[in-house]
Amino acid sequence: xRKYTQTIxxxxxxxxxxxxxxLLISVWFLPPPEQTPSIALLNESMQAGPYPTxxxxxxxxxxxxxxxxxxGVVQYLYVRxxxxxxxxxxxxxxxxxxxxxxxxxxxVPHGGTWRFPATLNMTTPGINYRLTFELWRYDPNLxxxxxxxxxxxxxxxxxxxxxxxxx
Numbered sequence: 001x002r003k004y005t006q007t008i009x010x011x012x013x014x015x016x017x018x019x020x021x022x023l024l025i026s027v028w029f030l031p032p033p034e035q036t037p038s039i040a041l042l043n044e045s046m047q048a049g050p051y052p053t054x055x056x057x058x059x060x061x062x063x064x065x066x067x068x069x070x071x072g073v074v075q076y077l078y079v080r081x082x083x084x085x086x087x088x089x090x091x092x093x094x095x096x097x098x099x100x101x102x103x104x105x106x107x108v109p110h111g112g113t114w115r116f117p118a119t120l121n122m123t124t125p126g127i128n129y130r131l132t133f134e135l136w137r138y139d140p141n142l143x144x145x146x147x148x149x150x151x152x153x154x155x156x157x158x159x160x161x162x163x164x165x166x167x
Contacts, residue, residue: 035070035071035072036070036071036148036150036151036156037067037068037069037070037071037075037077037108037135037137037148037156038067038068038070038156039065039066039067039079039133039135039156039157039158040065040066040067040158041063041064041065041133041158041159041160042063042064042065042066042115043063043064044062044063044064044117046064046115051063051160052160052162053160053161053162053163054162054163054165055122055162055163055164055165056122056164056165056166056167057122057123057124057125057164057165057166057167058121058122058123058167059121059122060119060120060121060122061119061120061121061122061131061162062117062118062119063117063118063119063131063160064115064116064117064118065079065104065115065116065117065118065133065158066113066114066115067079067108067113067114067115067135068108068111068112068113068114069108069109069110069111069112069113069114070110070111071110071137072110073110074107074108074109074110075107075108075110075137075138076105076106076107076108076137076138077105077106077107077108077114077135077136077137078103078104078105078135078136078137078138078145079103079104079105079116079118079133079134079135079136080095080100080102080103080133080134080136081100081101081102081103081104081118081120081131081132081133082096082098082099082100082101082131082132082133082134083098083101083120083129083130083131083132084096084097084098084129084130084132084159085098085126085128085129085130086128089130089132089159090130090132090134090155090157090159091155092154092155093153093154093155094155095134095147095155095157096130096132096134098132101120102118102120104116104118118133122162122164124164125164125165125166126163126164127163127164128161128163129161129162129163129164130159130160130161130162131159131160131162132157132158132159133157133158133159134147134155134156134157135147135148135155135156135157136148
C-alpha cells in the first residue's frame with residue numbers, strides 16, 4: 001500500500017511540474033498579441049459581398065464599414081472616405097491624395113467594434129474608381145490625426161473598385 005501511495009504521489013508531482021513548466025513557457029516565450037485595429041468593408045446587407053462594382057450616375061452606393069480596436073486602450077478613430085482613381089489611390093505605404101468626401105469618427109474601447117453605413121451618390125461617370133475607406137486615429141502625444149499602420153508599416157484601408165456609367 002505504501003509503494004502504491006508513493007507511485008501516485010510521484011505521478012501527481014510529475015503532472016504538476018509538467019503543467020507549471022508548460023504555463024511558464026507559454027507566458028515567457030509566446031509573443032504578445034499584435035495591438036492593431038482592423039477595418040472591413042461590408043455590403044448594404046452587412047455581408048462580405050457581393051458589392052456594387054458597376055453603378056449608374058446619380059445612384060446612391062451604400063456600404064457598411066466595420067472597425068475593431070485591438071490597440072490595448074480606448075482609441076479615437078476616424079474613417080476617411082475618398083473616391084480615388086488610378087493616380088490617387090491608396091497604397092500600402094501612403095494614403096490616397098484624393099479629397100476626403102466624408103469623415104466618420106468615434107471613440108472605440110479596446111476590444112470594441114464600431115459599425116456604420118456610408119452612402120455616396122455617384123455623380124460623375126468613369127472607370128476604375130476606388131471608393132476608399134482609410135483608418136486614422138488621434139495621437140495625443142503628437143496632438144494630431146495619423147494614418148494607422150500595422151506592425152509591418154502598411155496603412156490600414158479598404159477599397160471597392162467600381163465603374164460608373166451614364167444614365
